[in-house]
Amino acid sequence: MAANRESSVSLKLLIDEKTNRVVDAEAEKDFVDILFSFLSFPILGDSNADDVNAKGLLCNLTMSNEFFDFLCSFLTVSIGSVIRALEGNSGLGCIDNLYTSVKDLDEKWFGSDVKDIILDPRIAQYHNCKRQSLIFPDRYESFYMIDPRNGSTFAEEPSLFIVSDDLEVNPLSFASSLQLLKEVKVAFSDIEEQVITVGTKEALSLLKAALTSPSSALTNGLIPS
Template identity: 35%
Template sequence: MVMLKLVVEKEKNRVLFAESSKDLVDILFSFLTFPIGTIIRLTNKESNLGCMDSLYKSVEGLDIQYFHTKACKAMLLSPRSDSELQYRNLVLDLININDQMKYYSCPSWACATKTHCVFSMFENSKCLCGQEMQELGHTAEDGRDRVAFVEGNCKFIITDDLHVSIMSTEARELILRRFNIIEGLLIEERLVHLGTREVLKLLKHSLVSKTPMTDVILEQGDLLTSQMVKSEPLEYLKLQIYPTQTEEKRMNLKLLIKISSNTVLYAEANEDFLDLLFSFLAFPVGSVVKLLDGFSSVGSIDNLYRSVEDLCSRSPEKFAKCKDLLLHPMVAWHHGCENQILQIKEGNLRLGRNMIKLINPKYHDTVCKRGRGFIRKPMKFMVSDELYVLPYSPNSSISFANKLGAQLNDLEERFVTVGEQQAMSILKDSLTSKTALTNVFCQKSEGVHSCLEHGNHLERFKWPRLGPTFRDIDISPSP
């Protein structure tokens, strides 16, 4: 359990701020290191995080045959974290760390420590010597230093929207002045205890709310009826001018557009675009905020990230060991994707002072080299506006359009190109909207479609006759 003292505005029954030890701050900062797929799993696929629940369910529903290996699917549904060694020192075990942090090595001690020195994150892996690996009796770096992210024992002030600062009289008074509160007359203090259940709810609300502490601790919020935080116009413009690489990767999409509403029904895409989307699930939350230059618009997460920036500059000694983990989080070992336009560095696992070699589970052979995507080639898929993915076939595409009530004379094909700027926009809108493809490719600017501004070719769509005999397709994942 974590204890904290709430300062509550009595009349409006809302949290102004909380005073806490570093235990809760460690937990909040750990949110920045969680891969998105882990968050979707922890919230039982009910995160309300834009299109991410749909993307996660798509991975669940796709047959293993579409992935390079069985492990590729597992890596997306339960992605590892580059910071998982720090999680052992959190006072609450949010992700069942003992089940998640499993490693496998050769049963021959000499081979495991001298000859080949390779490890695996997945069972049924084979060592380079040919023997099947066995689970280790302990995890890497088993000695604990009891420091998760914050060193020392100072106290912190946490606002309702998750801005964290070191506790001081000045910080307390500044918050009260912000709300025009006279201390002692309009506020009251309450001691509360948070367990794993409450902290997981806090994680869920931090993704979609600007008042997660009031929502969870005072039970004032309802995710079923709450509105997701929308991107501000200036933030969108900031994203549009994000600098691109010199030699930029690009991929092509064919969109089916409903003309009357100027919305995307679905995109026809190959395995490269699927790798782009699915690898979002392996991205740590903090890396997304960094990619989007601090403007992810994901609930209160940006405030957490800015708090770390501020605390690292003001008290560098307390964050010296974890600054990079929080501000520049990497994807876990071999969880990167060579087809991903938005490249994030992969971490490295250490055993004591030595870097260890991990088998790349994306290959059937025992290799330690990095690289490869998750999806086999050549493959073709349908991707809905909400980023639900299905294998493509003419019948399924017709049935899908029929289910949405599309009329023949109201359909149009558009061919678009996805580069770094478009990939950034898809990432941002997939976190804050249920219509990611429409937002990126059908935005209007001065009466002209944004896809035209990028020089993409448009063509009238010739669609087969839709008839009542086509059944509605079930886009729910298979049991």
Template identity: 30%
Template sequence: MASKQEFSLPLKLLVDKERNRVVVAEAGGDLVDIFFSFLTLPLGTITRLVSKKQVQDEAEEIGCINNLYHSVESSGAEVFWNHICKRMLLCPRNPCEALCQKLKVNVDDSEPMKYFMCSNKCRRGGNWFLSTFAGASCSCGRLMDKEMKLHGDTSEGTCEDCVFVKGNTMYLIFDDLRVQQSSPGNSVQQLVQLGYRNLHRLTETSLNVGLKEILDLLKQALISKSPLSDVFLGNGASKRVCTFSPKSRPENQGWQFNNSSSINLKVTVRKSKKTILYAEAEGDFVDFLLSFLTTPLGYVLELLDGNFSLGCMNNLYKSVKDLNLSWFTNPLSTPLLNLQVAPQFGCNRQPIQLYEKYTPCYWYGTGVLKNNICYVIGNGVISKDQSLIQHPVAMKLFEPRSPDGTRESSVGFVRRPSLFVVWDDLQVTPLANTSSISFLQKLNVPLDDLEEHQLRIGEIEALNLLGASLTSKAALTEGLFYLLKKPKEEAKA
């Protein structure tokens, strides 16, 4: 049987040969599931996938998220609380990981979640500790490297073949990744709207789609309005379509901020260019930026709805919202309409409040219960359902984003106290042991052309930064410079 890396799925295309474009494609639920899974991918995962250079293919860049990702890659271990924090940002967890593992072809090459305990079975405060990250350090000094099996996990449903949509039906996929149920009525309506009174100008082509083609479609869907034509007809030079319009804070709201989540930021402007050259930032602002990498694409599209366009990903997300709920495997609550950051991968203190998915409770026991019979397991067993195990004891999850892993809430990814320079293109540079004189010399900018401003970043400003990071090579200028056009006393904290 073919592995998932080798698996391919059938796709039927209707092609307008004169215009060299795919008019519409038809596929089963297995392929539509793969397209919809793009929405579940965290931005860090997408950056890693599209940055891989293929033969005869150049790495694709998305705004300046790539710079943020590569800043993490190039930062030393001393910048973060520990090596796990850096790994979390470079390989963020998909909140729908268990579902996506069922895909016939899964573009996410991240390691599946595993569970670890200390081999000494240490307790802290009377609690067993469980880590979902390999290599975490226990308080006893040993690594939490005893891998545990999760027993009886039914949190993602019981259907082995079902992922997001029902697979025993066909779907229409248009060149701009709009997805609809396949029916004669829908086909006629859409073809007429596209200017086709009959099928005489259209040629049918059948092909198989594997991992390479799906990765190519992911790349093109982020920048183009015609990814099917780009990939299958060689129209790869399509015009990049990524737009964002920053929102302004409504005047009737004044400049009031939630002090518990807003962030102060000092920016330096180059007056002659009317750009923000860089920002001097502490750990809170850098953690906020880094949290972009752990946020699923579909969650970003939801937050920036109405003033943001990223290739044709908006069409894919809108298709999920418009698709009749009865076509989903879970009609009452499809996870695609409630995407959140994976548990333990969020950032608590930040202006947008990117919510984490609910963290389940875990239980440790000495054996499993089946038909009221206990089967003892030598190393013990863990489960999300305490009724399935013998002598269940509640466990606490190890928190890697804290100095000792025992805090109730994380303190972010980067160490405190810390100071960074965030450049306009979101390259992040630690300022530890950096000479300010040497820094200014390297800028090579006339000092009287520099002007310093104090800004406060609230929810609207944070959303503007998020949108600009995906669509612009100058995210600070694109997302925040409008604040400097306001009266100075309003723009200040």
């Protein structure tokens, strides 16, 4: 079987030369697709209490199997569904801004019904504990996650977006670019343009930054320290 080739996308960054921080990114739909896909990821994947106990990962804790099963079920819930359940305030870095951006973007930037499914990705049947106190009702009778995309992408094409350092996503326009520069208080003369390639390594770094950085996901995820 042939090995899967790593895919990559190009991304234009506008960087403040004085601070070496990203002001914004000018992105085509391929990069925005990467960002939107973060919301569809399960926090970990399917888990099993017996497997975890067998590995000896529980130390000095006493709990019933049902409660431990309940805790493990948290890891199977998608990031988007978690943020929705917490009404957009998960405390998970900049990912809340990404969720709000999807919520605020007009339907025309997405395929049919894609927007709602990005905001609340559905969980496959059996990827939950038997006595679940949290209600995530949208499940398919399948072990497989649904594919919410329109064809092969989340965003409609052609699409151009501006992405701020804290992962606010808006349609690209002169007005939106100018407004962002005013908000971050960076002079045009201090702006440096860089075009980078975002592959697997960069996407993983960006995902980590999106979940941990409160305001600088692009900088922390894509700019070498």
